[in-house]
Amino acid sequence: MSSVKKVVEMRGITKRFPGIVANDNITLSVKQGEIHALLGENGAGKSTLMNILFGLYQPDEGEILINEKAVKITSPNVANELGIGMVHQHFMLVETFTVTENIVLGNEPKNGLQIDIQSAEKAVEKLSNQYGLKVDPRAKIQDISVGMQQRVEILKTLYRGADILIFDEPTAVLTPQEIHELIEIMHNLVKEGKTIILITHKLKEIMAVCNACTIIRRGKVIDSVLIKDTNPDELAAKMVGREVSFHVDKIAAKPKETILAVENVTAMGNRGVNALNNLSLEVRAGEILGIAGVDGNGQSELIEVLTGLRKATSGRVLLNGKEITNESPRSISESGLSHIPEDRHKRGLVLDFTMSENMVLETYFHPTFNKNGFLDYGAIDKHAAKLIEEFDVRTPSIYTPARALSGGNQQKAIIAREVDKNPDLLIAAQPTRGLDVGAIEFIHRRLIEQRDNGKAVLLLSLELDEIINVSDRIAVIYEGSIVGIVDAKATSEQELGLMMSGGKRMPGGGNDE
């Protein structure tokens, strides 16, 4: 293999951000025609490294060779000229533009002064056929599926003549079926002479599709291995820095009475069409019900209806047998519901409030803290200090603004606050998104502890592994309805994947009509 050309070589790359060394003397070498994985936990520095390769950041130290020639990649333009293209995790697509407009943006074919949209569409169609990437050139991005949006992203790089494609966590938003399609697309691309760098933290994908893997931890390269010489356990240990088992230890659930009952709920989404269609489910005390589904199938809307942030147009929601349909968020919260929101920066915390102020976000008006309209900051501080100690939130002080804490500690603080309310039902929406393995384990333990204390837990996650490992029962949501409810121990990823893409319905699904 030594005769094969090295298409990308990064030597001694160091990149510092205020207060952190994101990349510390990183070396990466990728050969022509391989699919090379860049493995690391959230925050390990993978994306920073690839943004340097793509010209979005400049390294503080180190050099880059493309096709064995030293280069300076000062902007994405330079990267494009060198044949480097990037498929971003958060798609770089203008929602209101058509597929074609997005693909040709910045490189528009012209006819006189104006854009020659006909020849642009033809070019898109040609590329789409050549690589088997099916898209509708005239559709607007906001109207097409996530899978198709990703194909547009790939076509964008191909249109610019990219030979080296960087995929940044490409499977995060896809169904298992779409993931299979993507893997096929990657193999096609390599067959056509492209080289691929795959950024991921998912071991299974690496084993399935890659030739080689470079592991990064806390900004440093730990090792570079060939896939044929390694196994998932070894990769995991290298990624985390210790032996890890992704299996979650727990005793069997002892479900009791029904805590939450959702009966035929329908609700509108932001686009004015129904996001929830006659959805029904139940969560019982002492169990964790996981909701599996592809992003955008009504998960967020379901949680918003349950917590009072969105109105149901029909149906009922009962908590402990008491109807809470379309009650205010406060009255629902006071009825015994706690909620770990999916976006901790948007909903979970007031980032410029102190930790102390954040810990009473939903309880500041309780008599403990509120005396005749005046807040008792002594009591608030004491309460915060207690929770921060109990849940091991690492913060310089209770007066530190929430903004200054790491993502893991922010999430721990939210969980502390929600669990402390001693709810009958705890809703956890994507509770581990963007966190490292240590924090993920902590949060999983806390959720199971709630269950073992006889609480009902509703877990929503886009990570199928998390759903399968943590839940007792799994409800699959598809296009706003529950299409099946299965026992977590008795199901498989394939079965769930089929239901998530609408290919299979189970009798346990809530649509009885």
Place this chain on the structure above:
Amino acid sequence: MDWGLIISNLVHDTIVFSTALIFASLGGLYSERSGVVNIALEGMMIIGAFTGAVLTYAFQDSLGPLAPWIGFILAGVAGAIFALPHAVASVTFKADQTVSGVALNFLAAGLSVYLTKIIFNGAGQTTTLSSVFTKWSIPVLHDIPYLGHAIFEAYPTSFLAFIAVFFTWYLIFKTPFGLRLRAVGEHPRAADTVGINVKKMRYTAVMISGALAALGGATISLTTTSNFSHNTVSGQGFIAIAALIFGKWHPAGAMGAALFFGVAQAIKSLVQIFGLTKYIPTEFIFMLPYVLTILVMAGLVGRSSAPAALGKPYDTGSR
């Protein structure tokens, strides 16, 4: 009463009063389509009205009827220059765009009167200009009864405003420049990753914005008022923003909305001409455009058509 004549007059006056609003709201369109909130349209109009009046005053004796053209064009240049600090603050220094715009409005109000007093020996307004724009009549067409007076007899600036609407539509929706400008306003990072210089686009847009708004301001001092004083513009820049929002950031929409607000001003002058002030207090007539703007804004449901990245500074190095 000849209703035909009244309506003909109303349409005629509407076009006169809308012209400034059309220029200014087109100006706002460039800036906001690129993602920069431009509440400074008012100040840019003031600078245009001031520059137009002062330069016309300076050249009217030597150049005669050509003087307002010089004043008009250079007002546009002055507006572009005046807009520069807003671009520096909003784009380079990632300032709060609303606050920066408000600062420029105050600056324009203060600076223009300050300079007027210096130039005109302490007077708070310029002397009345002897050479301003006169109305053009389109041959043949302006002889059409009623319609001719209504539409085909107007200041040259009005005709220019309508041309600017068409030109803007073509530029924004048909050319690579327009596609890139819109991309920068919707998703600057996406634009950046395909090699579009976000900052340069936004600087360009804000300066075009200043130029057009200033042309709008100059329209006022060089057609309807024939001088410049502290209340020449009096809020029309903000009405232009309302027109832009009402028109959903589309050139034709903004033009339509500007014509709508122009009616309010035209009614104001009609009421005075017909002596209706006996029945309606003048103060209420003066209030009309502002009240109408509030009502229109309140009547709009949702603002989903605003550019997605409007008001958000673009940070290249953010993690």
Place this chain on the structure above:
Amino acid sequence: MNKVIAVFTKESFLVPVVAIILGLLTGAIAMLAGGFNPIQAYMALIEKVFGSAYNFGETIRQITPLIFTGLAVAFAFRTGLFNIGAEGQFIVGMIAATTVGVSFDLPAYIHAPLAVIAGAVAGGLWGSIAGYLKAARGVNEVITSIMLNWVALYLANWVMNAFFIPTGQQRSEMIKESSMITITWLSQMFDSARLHWGTLIAVLAAIFFYVILWKTKSGYELRAVGLNPHASEYAGMNVNRNVVKAMFIGGMFAGIGGACEILGVFHYQAIMTAQPGYGFDGIAVALIGGNTPLGVVLAAILFGILTFGAAGMKFGAGVPVELIRVVIASVIFFVAAHGIVKIFVKPILQKKKEGGH
């Protein structure tokens, strides 16, 4: 908006100070361009303010409304709103005070407070129009409140013309003596400068501002909504109600300011041809004061000196008074674009660090 607040809660005192210096320099450049001597002009400004007991008293009179409008803008800022409508709220406060002052005959201990309260309520209600439109209809409060400023101006003129101005005159009847809040003995100490209880009310308002925002349940909600409306909604707060509340309280401050101008200074209301400008200066005051009550009081003192002293520049150096508007506008600009200011601040901070070692 949060950015502006954050700068002042976290960054040093230097940023506003440097912004003021840059603003004064911009003014100096404008003066040089106009053929004036800026040093002479600024000296004349200082002399005007501190030159006589009367002028010093009048400067205090000038500072008072700026505290009110500064608080009006700052309070709304804290809830994430840009209250550019303090001008209009100030004007309706004037209308209400004049109406109460002229129309009723009551004992002084009822009449004067009633007139002040009327101004507060009028200003508050006027402010809540923009707040309501923002909350219920999602209308940008900046545009509505600017429109409302004009509406208030013409409304004031109409109310005066229709009810309180004797035919052929340009100003209303005098308000009843029982509604005046002038402090006669203090005025006499300052050679009849128009000093009044409004100054004390302004200081009390600043204290009220602090207590409400940082000590009460309502203030916790208002600040939460200002910093993160999504999280506030999640936490069960009524975001819309808080938006209206913030605009009401902000408007109240401005309304009291307007009322005190009538009750304490003029004792009548004249026909206005232009906005009085206190609301606009209030924006500068709030921004320079970092939207904190103490900051607002200090900034109001500074801008009171600048605006009152501007007349001195006219007499002492021939500089048109509008020059001071250029200075104030520049200060607002530099606070907004604090990145520019930091370029100037950085070397000072670095020197300090080196000196410390």
